[in-house]
Amino acid sequence: xxxxxxxxxxxxxxxxxxxxxxxxxxxxxxxxxxxxxxxxxxxxxxxxxxxxxxxxxxxxxxxxxxxxxxxxxxxxxxxxxxxxxxxxxxxxxxxxxxxxxxxxxxxxxxxxxxxxxxxxxxxxxxxxxxxxxxxxxxxxxxxxxxxxxxxxxxxxxxxxxxxxxxxxxxxxxxxxxxxxxxxxxxxxxxxxxxxxxxxxxxxxxxxxxxxxxxxxxxxx
Numbered sequence: 404x405x406x407x408x409x410x411x412x413x414x415x416x417x418x419x420x421x422x423x424x425x426x427x428x429x430x431x432x433x434x435x436x437x438x439x440x441x442x443x444x445x446x447x448x449x450x451x452x453x454x455x456x457x458x459x460x461x462x463x464x465x466x467x468x469x470x471x472x473x474x475x476x477x478x479x480x481x482x483x484x485x486x487x488x489x490x491x492x493x494x495x496x497x498x499x500x501x502x503x504x505x506x507x508x509x510x511x512x513x514x515x516x517x518x519x520x521x522x523x524x525x526x527x528x529x530x531x532x533x534x535x536x537x538x539x540x541x542x543x544x545x546x547x548x549x550x551x552x553x554x555x556x557x558x559x560x561x562x563x564x565x566x567x568x569x570x571x572x573x574x575x576x577x578x579x580x581x582x583x584x585x586x587x588x589x590x591x592x593x594x595x596x597x598x599x600x601x602x603x604x605x606x607x608x609x610x611x612x613x614x615x616x617x618x619x620x621x622x623x
Contacts (some may be wrong), residue, residue, distance in 0.1 A: 428562075431460075432459040435455075436587050437584055438586070439582070445575040446575050451465065451468075454588050455588065461486055462484075463593055465481075466481050467480050478496070479496075481496075489502050490504070490505050491595065493599075506611055517623075540556060541565060551571070552571040553570075
């Protein structure tokens, strides 16, 4: 799968995870700190672990998977740091570190530029977002959404995806949460190592800027 295809899937996942009942685009989780463990199966196999801090405002994702897509024998071993403004991706195999905007940051930035009438219309349209059905996962009622071959199950009222199924161009993958541990997490996990060389990704930032504009325009 090409970088552009992966970016497209990432954008879809981010957009799909936005909860329709949020106050615009942000919504705290119901626990301050914790760890969520996922299994990955299908064209990719492996695990994903998400560390939560500040009710979800800060997250660190450890991804370790192997790909069987189109007979490729390669894996993904990376750490993703999510902050309110930036998302940092550390590829542990290539030692390439990049950063791009958090889509929620761009969306909220654009919302601030709207008139009061536009904000009210946007919130109303968010609340009327259509969901096909619901499913309970690890005690949470999750809403199901399907966007361009990506099916997500996000917790009602929260920005938290517990199951994702991807079916795009022969690529099939399922990521399923199997455990949520609501407990204190070592603060050092959320700290970026010093002296890292981090490259900005103009192509991804431009795509995210355009996606933010499209989302706001569609909601208005």
